[in-house]
Amino acid sequence: MATNDQLKALVQSHADGDDPQFYAVAMQVAAKAARAGQSKFAQDLRDLVDELRNRSQASSRVAAVVPVTQPRGELGSLLTVTYPDARLSDLVLSDGLKAQLRHVLLEQRQRDTLAKHGLSPARRMLLIGPPGTGKTSSARVLAGELGLPLFAIRLDTIITKFMGETAAKLRLVFDALVETRGVYLFDEVDALAGDRAAPNDVGEIRRVLNSFLQFLEEDTSESLIVAATNHPQLLDKALYRRFDTVMNFTLPSQDNVQAVIQNRLATFQTSNLSWSRIGPAAAGLSHAEIATAAENAAKRSVLAHRTRVLTDDLIAALVERQRSAGSLGQDV
The missing domain is CATH 3.40.50.300 (P-loop containing nucleotide triphosphate hydrolases)
Structure with a gap:
């Protein structure tokens, strides 16, 4: 049978109009009854809960x-x-x-x-x-x-x-x-x-x-x-x-570094970027750190009224993230 806490939870959820919680507690009671050997009562309770759910959920996914x-x-x-x-x-x-x-x-x-x-x-x-x-x-x-x-x-x-x-x-x-x-x-x-x-x-x-x-x-x-x-x-x-x-999951490869940066800078021109210089500057950084560095470099470009991000700005932002990550032991 239901415990005192379960009975209280049933009453409280009913009073709150919280049907999901009411059904969840009822299923707990059914499971407890099944473990106690009261299989017929447990099955009847499950069937009743299923019937009530179906009746109240005309559009099941949204509801x-x-x-x-x-x-x-x-x-x-x-x-x-x-x-x-x-x-x-x-x-x-x-x-x-x-x-x-x-x-x-x-x-x-x-x-x-x-x-x-x-x-x-x-x-x-x-x-x-x-x-x-x-x-x-x-x-x-x-x-x-x-x-x-x-x-x-x-x-x-x-x-x-x-x-x-x-x-x-x-x-x-x-x-x-x-x-x-x-x-x-x-x-x-x-x-x-x-x-x-x-x-x-x-x-x-x-x-x-x-x-x-x-x-x-x-x-x-x-x-x-x-x-x-x-x-x-x-x-x-x-x-x-x-x-x-x-x-x-691992730190990004050189190809992944370029993909992360290009994704983050999708609205900027990136054909001028020197990937051979950027790759080493990003080594050891996570996807999130590289994306943050790219965003910081992009903001510098916007404020300077440029349509393309400079390699030097991006490298400077990556180096700054390296310092930040190092000071936190990479646990960021």
């Missing part, structure tokens, strides 16, 4: 998005939502990474075809690499290409010093995955999934990780889960098994 994009109560502090229009062609990545993204998109677009053969599309992605190399941009592209909302998980509000509270907040997020199909981004996931064998680890952190792994294991939604980290060495090894796609 499902609205409640979570304007979340009420605690869920509103755990998620931020955007509707990216980014496309794969906007990304400057290695051929291998682009191929991985294309394959994920293909499986998602053909998920009905896969389902006919008892197969599920890839939907759990672990993105690893230095800051500014395209991990968050890749999540935006997934959302933009699939026409889905991008939900960024605010780990600063999820993680508390009390494990029970953290697990409850995580449960709310995973309930939202079921209620509203979208791309859910867990950035800096090492804060949730640090190595349990670390010598300075504490019991509460291990229990938070165990809860996160359990929720990942039990999740059967159609949403995409994207976890990103700048520090893969901190991740617990068990986390890797929960993801069907692992993508390793």
Whole structure:
């Protein structure tokens, strides 16, 4: 049967008119009943929830998005939502990474075809690499290409010093995955999934990780889960098994450097730029740092009333980013 907290949540969500939260709690009650051996009651409750959802959602895709994009109560502090229009062609990545993204998109677009053969599309992605190399941009592209909302998980509000509270907040997020199909981004996931064998680890952190792994294991939604980290060495090894796609992001190649700059300076003349001088100046910088340098050089050109960006201005901007990155230990 339902716990006291679940009963209170049911009453509160009904009073708030928060149907998604009401259904999510009802499904929790059904799951608890199923684990307790009350399979008929659990199935009846699931069927009732499905019937109510179908009755209230004339246009399922649009109606499902609205409640979570304007979340009420605690869920509103755990998620931020955007509707990216980014496309794969906007990304400057290695051929291998682009191929991985294309394959994920293909499986998602053909998920009905896969389902006919008892197969599920890839939907759990672990993105690893230095800051500014395209991990968050890749999540935006997934959302933009699939026409889905991008939900960024605010780990600063999820993680508390009390494990029970953290697990409850995580449960709310995973309930939202079921209620509203979208791309859910867990950035800096090492804060949730640090190595349990670390010598300075504490019991509460291990229990938070165990809860996160359990929720990942039990999740059967159609949403995409994207976890990103700048520090893969901190991740617990068990986390890797929960993801069907692992993508390793690296600093841009010389060809990528030129592509990033040309993308950012698309409205300026760039035929005069000396790439043989620019390449070495950009070595070691991330995609984001190079884009910022190109923008700074462009602003200098605009203020000088020029239609083309000078090589010297671009190199000076890249050198400045090198100094900034160096002073911050590249953790930008």
